[in-house]
Amino acid sequence: MLLKNSSKYSSILDLSLKIGKISIITFFGIMVIANFVPYFVDTPDSYVYGLKSISLTEGTWSTTNFLLEETGKWEYVPTSWKKTIDDTAIPKYFPGLPIIGAIFYSIGDVPALFYLGPIFAIILLITSERISTKLFGKYVGFLTLLFMATNGYVFDTGRYLLSDNIFVLFSLLGIFYLILFFRNKKSNSLVFASVFLMLS
Secondary structure (H helix, E strand, O other), X not given: XXXXXXXXXXXXXHHHHHHHHHHHHHHXXXXXXXXOOOOOOOOHHHHHHHHHHHHXXXXXXXXXXXXXXXXXXXXXXXXXXXXXXXXXXXXXXXXXXXXXXXXXXXHXXXXXXXXXXXXXXXXXXXXXXXXXXXXXXXXXXXXXXXXXXXXXXXXXXXXOOOOHHHHHHHHHHHHHHHHHHHHHOOHHHHHHHHHHHHHO
């Protein structure tokens, strides 16, 4: 009788944890999608990423203006850009996020760029929960999800077209596979760890 009550309590607790996880992810997803910030509004980094995502689909990486072409002076190079020897400007950033943005832009046009940051924030939330559950158990997974969802930095950067959450996502996956490699000594775990850490 005691064993039956214990298993019933355990199954109710598991169901409550699952409902809680789904509720947290759903609420976070709705909030971050409803409060997205268009790439051209607030931060110069988002603006550069958005412009470069669009220009990559058109086959260009550099940009210029007539004052920069005529004078070649640094004063006419926008913030977050670098001047080239051809009197054009290129972004100071690596093309990783603009390549991802170009793929999304070619699929869904400008609205896809608006929702790219929120989508990666939701994926980061789900991935961190799954990894912590796999490594440390369901209770730690629930706490990880709760802490990540209530973290203002994760929420705030998830509203913008920024590389922060994408970097954390790939780093997290790389570290996860590195831990798996140390546990099971399988070479494919080391390959995955190298690929994800390289992508980050």
